Amino acid sequence: MLGTPTQTWQDRRRAAARREVLAAAWEVARRDGLGGLTLRAVADRVGMRPPSLYTHFASKHALYDAMFRQAWSEFDERFAALELPADPRAAVHGIARFYVDFALADLPRHQLMDQRVIPDFTPSPESYAPSQRAMERMVGRFRALQGVALAEADVDLFVAAVGGVVAAQWSNDPGGDRYTRLLGRLVDLLADDLGLPTTTPREDP
CATH class of the missing domain: 1.10.357 (Tetracycline Repressor; domain 2)
Structure with missing residues (x-):
């Protein structure tokens, strides 16, 4: 009997999206400086609308934390x-x-x-x-x-x-x-x- 999956496909998709956002955040920080990082710039980098980004990181400080x-x-x-x-x-x-x-x-x-x-x-x-x-x-x-x-x-x-x-x-x-x-x-x-x-x-x- 198969066990209960420990991670759903939604979880994997969300984790992949967070990794993509984090990678984009580092790219923006290298381009604009750490203090110049904005959620809008990160969202633009990954082709995401800013409100959608908030589902992964509620604030810029939450992004810095990650x-x-x-x-x-x-x-x-x-x-x-x-x-x-x-x-x-x-x-x-x-x-x-x-x-x-x-x-x-x-x-x-x-x-x-x-x-x-x-x-x-x-x-x-x-x-x-x-x-x-x-x-x-x-x-x-x-x-x-x-x-x-x-x-x-x-x-x-x-x-x-x-x-x-x-x-x-x-x-x-x-x-x-x-x-x-x-x-x-x-x-x-x-x-x-x-x-x-x-x-x-x-x-x-």
Whole structure:
């Protein structure tokens, strides 16, 4: 006897429509800026009348919320699959490089994930959960490294320092490498502060 389907065709159609709307929203954000995103522009992008769009997203902030959740879910999924070298110092370099490359690949996505550029927007608990999961995963991978005794302040320092490289790169040399080329030196300074042995060549002599 066949079991009861867990998802109807209407559910699948609605989910597909939401994915299409989200993809269009990112395209509009890349074209007009995150703050320039409008539901009308997104509706035009997918060939939908604005009232129909409201059946999927009740407001622009609801759309931002879904975009925030999608971005952090993608980050967490990719980070979970990231293979790190056994050498602790090299692994710290790998974690830093992964974040910087992800953050510099898409400006609107980075702004929504890591900066407060949308007035009065606060992600819902459901959408905030993937970002918490990603941070917990990062801390867990740090603590799994041999010889790393990680305190909360160490995590804060790493996030602030590596995030600063991203911010400086986007602000002063988008598309270049003026600041990202210094990432290796920065991570070595952080690794020195954590007391990690130098067992691999430094990235930026």
